Amino acid sequence: MEKLPIHTGETHGASQEPRWMAPQKRPRRAIFLRRVFIVFCFLAGYYMLIRPRSTQCMSPECAPCDTSKCLAPGQSTGGSIGFAAQNHEHEQAKISQDPITSQSNESTRIPLEAHIMSKCPDAQGCLQKLILPAMEQISDKVDFRLSFIASVSKETSDIQCMHGPAECIGNMLMLCAANLPFPPTSDRSLLPQNYPRTPIIRSLGFANCLINDYTRIPDRGLVHQCALEHGIDFDALNQCASQQSDAPDDGQRGKSPLSGIALLRHNALHSEHLDVHTSCTVRLDDSVWCIHDGGVWKTCAQDGEGSKPQVLADEIKRLWQERN
Template identity: 60%
Template sequence: METLPLYTEDAHGVSEKPRWATPHPRPSRNTMIWRYFVVVCFLICYYLLLRPTEAPCTSLNCYTPCDTPGCAAPDAPVDRFTPFEPEQSQDENYELDYEQPKTNQRPLATTSDYTQTKVPLEAHIMSKCPDAQDCLQKLVLPAMEQISDKVNFNLSFIASVSSKTSEIECMHGPGECIGDMLMLCAANLPFPPTADESLLPQTYPRTPIIRSLGFANCLINDFSQIPDREFVHQCAMEHGIDFEALNKCASQQGDKLGGGGQGEPSLSGLALLRESALRSQSVGARISCTVRLDESVWCIRDGGEWRDCAQKGDGANPQALIEEVKRLWEERN
């Protein structure tokens, strides 16, 4: 039997090999290295673009484990709070100038602000008022769980401010003034925390509302302990608030408003409380707690009862507040 030839000869006697009999030349070493490099780059880009990301936490922890029937701006003289001097603070139970216990904290993440037009939402309270506790825990916090990204929330305080001196009068005494300052300081501290505020630019971000409002709720949940040092420290640790910076702000003697950044006075709880109290006076908020939505009174908690609430009294329902905020949000964005 004849076998197939591996190649044939043409008429001129020249042999010609078939195509499959001639192997392709092997790529050079440089070519192979370049191909591997392209494959590795593709895999890295695929991982960076398609890997899952962790969703940010947006939960407000409401801690639940005075007797005053109502908390309104005083018409008669009440206990006055005067900025305390360092030498007189040793015997006062409301002094905050103490050392911070050494603890290990997880790094705090940065946040970014939305560019949309947010709806103004404000709660005017006194830090040692039972009605303020009910107001935050029964209305404000449940609503903020769902609308924190849609509102420009502000926690303001009710107190009597002197236009001639640095004295501030609080209905429930000096301890309440310190409680007010602690909550204001927590909301205005630089975030992430920094060791030297004097080096910060004026536009440096401040504490996210999820943290500062959670801290305020922690304090007001057991307001009789304000401003006990261990109690304040525990609440600060639970919500990622820099306690050393908080203590410095609340103990600041300066009465000039500033953020502690470049060319600004140090962050002062006293100045923040003065500004906040004047803000409450300017909008006519005298009762703790008064909730205002879009610059109008939404609901008032007074003497353990809701009154003057929007939507024929249904404004005390968190769901009603949520729906109204969403409606206003959709109109403006």
């Protein structure tokens, strides 16, 4: 009986290997690259479908031009002071934008005021040895105000400062910083009368930065550095302090509604009305708490213990508890 051949090709010997054992030709490079590209596209599309989406900061605190509001918890923009209540700045911005809430909260805060001269060494000691250490504990419980001492002429528009015109400029810079709109706005002429102002953690930090090197006031480099460290709009600050009129708008749209000379005049008259003439005079709850004059603490409350930050903080906490 005739046997069918296993292989259709010719047999060259008993040791010849079958076709399935013969080496196969590899696909060409173009085919290989095409397959790699297809796999890459598939993986990329899959990643786009499952990747987590980033959440945009839409909170009112994350306002334009204020990147410090979107910092991670515990992160800081840097500066010479750091209050224990880091969220106090956020709360101040919220309160000031709501007139009803603002009136409710301000009525329960304890008035705390420091009357100073910007180029006075006693002002430096007063802020750094008493006010700032105390504010680290009670910044959310006080309505703090930084006021200035100067001589206002009743016959002319002149204002005289004890340490010269440079001190008047320093006073105006600190007042302007405290009264700039917050968050910053490009068209300050459209601001309402009661607009939210710079949080105290920024304006007081800026003032302390200047006073820390008070002999250089009003050096442009110092002012720019302090403004940058504490998030103050330098251009707006410069425009406010440079105003030579008590009515800066003069009916012209687009100019700053703030005048440094007007702020200083009003503020100095306030100190004069209270019969405060010594830098630095600290007033708590509308009464003199302590005076720092000639490098010495004088007439301090609590039998002279009022110059200690903890004593001041404890008294503010006591008053706060009584009224809340």
